[in-house]
Every structure is written in C-alpha cells, then in structure tokens.
Amino acid sequence: MVDKVLRIATRQSPLALWQAQYVKQRLQAYHPDLQVELVPMVTRGDVLLDTPLAKVGGKGLFVKELELAMLENRADIAVHSMKDVPVAFPEGLGLVTICEREDPRDAFVSNHYTSLDSLPQGAVVGTSSLRRQCQIAARRPDLQIRSLRGNVGTRLGKLDSGEYDAIILAVAGLKRLKLEDRIREALAPEVSLPAVGQGAVGVECRLNDTWTRELLAPLHDTDTAIRVTAERAMNTRLEGGCQVPIGSFALLENGQLWLRALVGAPDGSQIIAGERRGEPGQAEAMGISLAEELLARGASQILHDVYQGEKPQ
Numbered sequence: 571m572v573d574k575v576l577r578i579a580t581r582q583s584p585l586a587l588w589q590a591q592y593v594k595q596r597l598q599a600y601h602p603d604l605q606v607e608l609v610p611m612v613t614r615g616d617v618l619l620d621t622p623l624a625k626v627g628g629k630g631l632f633v634k635e636l637e638l639a640m641l642e643n644r645a646d647i648a649v650h651s652m653k654d655v656p657v658a659f660p661e662g663l664g665l666v667t668i669c670e671r672e673d674p675r676d677a678f679v680s681n682h683y684t685s686l687d688s689l690p691q692g693a694v695v696g697t698s699s700l701r702r703q704c705q706i707a708a709r710r711p712d713l714q715i716r717s718l719r720g721n722v723g724t725r726l727g728k729l730d731s732g733e734y735d736a737i738i739l740a741v742a743g744l745k746r747l748k749l750e751d752r753i754r755e756a757l758a759p760e761v762s763l764p765a766v767g768q769g770a771v772g773v774e775c776r777l778n779d780t781w782t783r784e785l786l787a788p789l790h791d792t793d794t795a796i797r798v799t800a801e802r803a804m805n806t807r808l809e810g811g812c813q814v815p816i817g818s819f820a821l822l823e824n825g826q827l828w829l830r831a832l833v834g835a836p837d838g839s840q841i842i843a844g845e846r847r848g849e850p851g852q853a854e855a856m857g858i859s860l861a862e863e864l865l866a867r868g869a870s871q872i873l874h875d876v877y878q879g880e881k882p883q
C-alpha cells in the first residue's frame with residue numbers, strides 16, 4: 571500500500587483550502603512518504619452563498635457533497651471548521667480527529683474605530699450571526715446591526731466599500747488568511763462568547779477506514795477535543811440548529827474544565843448565561859446539564875421563537 575494516496579475533499583473558499591493544506595502538511599510532517607491530494611468540490615452552500623443560510627437549509631449544505639465523496643470512495647477525509655460541523659453524521663462517517671485550537675475569539679474589524687466600545691452612537695455593524703448580533707445588541711443597544719454574508723474576503727470588501735462602520739469576524743479565520751492586521755480588537759469571551767468549536771479544525775472520515783484513522787491519530791489534540799466535546803454537548807442538548815443565538819466556550823485551567831454558554835434573544839433584549847466547572851472526563855455531562863439549566867431559565871422560549879421566525883411562509 572506504499573503508493574496509496576490520501577485524498578482530501580475540500581471546498582474551494584480560501585479558508586477551506588487553508589484548512590485542507592494545513593491537514594495535508596501536518597500529515598506529511600508525521601508521515602514524510604505519504605502522498606496527499608486535494609479534491610476540490612463545489613457544494614450547494616457555495617452556489618447559494620448570497621442567500622440567507624436559514625432559507626437554503628443551513629450549514630449542512632456545505633458538507634453534504636464532501637460526505638458523499640467519502641461514502642462513494644472518491645475521497646478519504648474532509649476537513650471542517652468545528653463551528654460549521656452539524657451535530658449528526660451520515661451512517662459510516664464520523665469526526666475522528668480534532669486538531670489544536672487556534673484563537674477562539676471574535677474579532678472587531680474596522681477602518682475607522684479601534685474598539686467596539688469606541689463606536690459612535692448609531693454606528694452600523696455587519697454580522698449575520700445571531701450569536702454575535704445578540705451579544706453586541708445587549709452591550710450597545712444603540713448600534714444598527716446589518717446582515718453580512720460571503721467569504722471572509724467578500725465581507726472585508728463590503729467593509730472597505732463603506733457599507734459598515736465595523737464588522738465582526740473570527741480571529742482564527744483572519745489569522746489563517748494572514749489578515750490579522752485587519753483586527754482592531756479581539757473580543758474577550760465576556761464581551762462576545764465564541765461559537766461552539768470556533769477556532770478548531772476537525773477531520774471527518776469513513777469510520778471503518780483504519781488506514782486513514784491511523785495516519786490521522788497524531789494530529790489529534792486531547793485538550794481541544796475535551797473543550798469542543800463540552801461545547802458541542804451543550805449545543806446538541808439545546809438542539810441548536812444552523813442559525814442560532816447560542817454561544818459556548820470551554821477552557822481547561824489547572825486540569826479543570828470550565829464551560830460557559832449563553833442563549834440570547836436576537837435583539838439582545840434578553841441573554842441567558844450560565845457556567846459549569848468540573849472534571850474533563852465529565853465534559854459531555856457538563857454540557858448537557860448546562861443546556862438543561864439554560865432551557866429551564868428561558869432559553870427554550872427564545873429558541874422556539876427563533877425557529878418560528880425561520881420557517882418559510
């Protein structure tokens with residue numbers, strides 16, 4: 571099997587290509603003789619990039635074609651931003667590797683202002699994430715939040731053309747694209763709690779493919795996996811869909827796991843936040859228990875209202 575090539579199914583956005591190249595390089599660092607090939611694909615999500623996500627069926631659209639390629643043995647792995655990976659996987663596929671996390675914070679990006687707090691009254695902020703929107707609106711009810719979609723480059727272009735006074739993006743994406751000089755301020759988790767899995771890259775493959783799984787094993791980062799497991803368990807218990815006002819962020823401190831989460835009304839009028847501290851082995855149980863607390867304290871109603879508003883008329 572010396573000549574076997576490991577094939578990575580990838581979308582063609584700059585961020586997706588960076589992630590695929592990153593996994594390729596890390597694989598070859600551990601296995602110098604391994605041949606790795608990128609298999610670029612167009613997903614339905616890419617075709618419909620300008621349509622609001624909620625209307626076209628959500629994040630799953632970006633991964634379905636990649637998963638089909640793995641199931642039909644046209645590719646061996648797919649590399650995902652953990653924050654974009656749906657809760658469930660098709661039969662036979664699963665997430666087997668989570669790589670070390672990059673900076674998980676949100677970034678404040680502006681050509682005229684140095685920080686979120688220094689924005690003037692009524693300034694226009696671009697984001698299509700309900701999670702970012704609800705937290706910014708809660709902190710600064712005077713700001714006008716406007717929709718902003720597209721790849722990172724497209725979003726920066728819309729900022730530069732003057733449509734917005736500032737936009738919010740992930741620090742990790744900007745760093746990966748060597749655009750970190752655009753960051754004016756990295757927002758602390760207390761200001762903008764990140765999305766589940768933000769900053770982490772995960773690898774999906776056929777679960778019965780032991781050749782690939784053994785090659786991937788050294789890329790796995792246990793600390794990141796524990797943190798993301800807690801965050802995802804929280805989100806799964808909330809039944810968090812694709813477009814949700816949910817933040818969740820876990821840290822390991824002195825061997826203890828600290829999980830924070832929030833659910834907010836999109837207009838920022840209400841934020842329900844909570845936390846858990848416990849043993850890393852309890853990551854999943856902590857996520858579930860925190861989600862249940864938030865649901866009981868009002869998150870259930872908020873999420874119900876958000877999903878009602880999403881339904882096609």
Ligand SMILES: NCc1[nH]cc(CCC(=O)O)c1CC(=O)O
Pocket residue numbers: 651652653654722738739740741742743744767768769770771
């Ligand atoms: N939703 C798009 C997306 N998916 C992952 C990242 C950034 C990298 C990451 O969080 O791993 C981004 C861009 C952004 O939110 O600014």
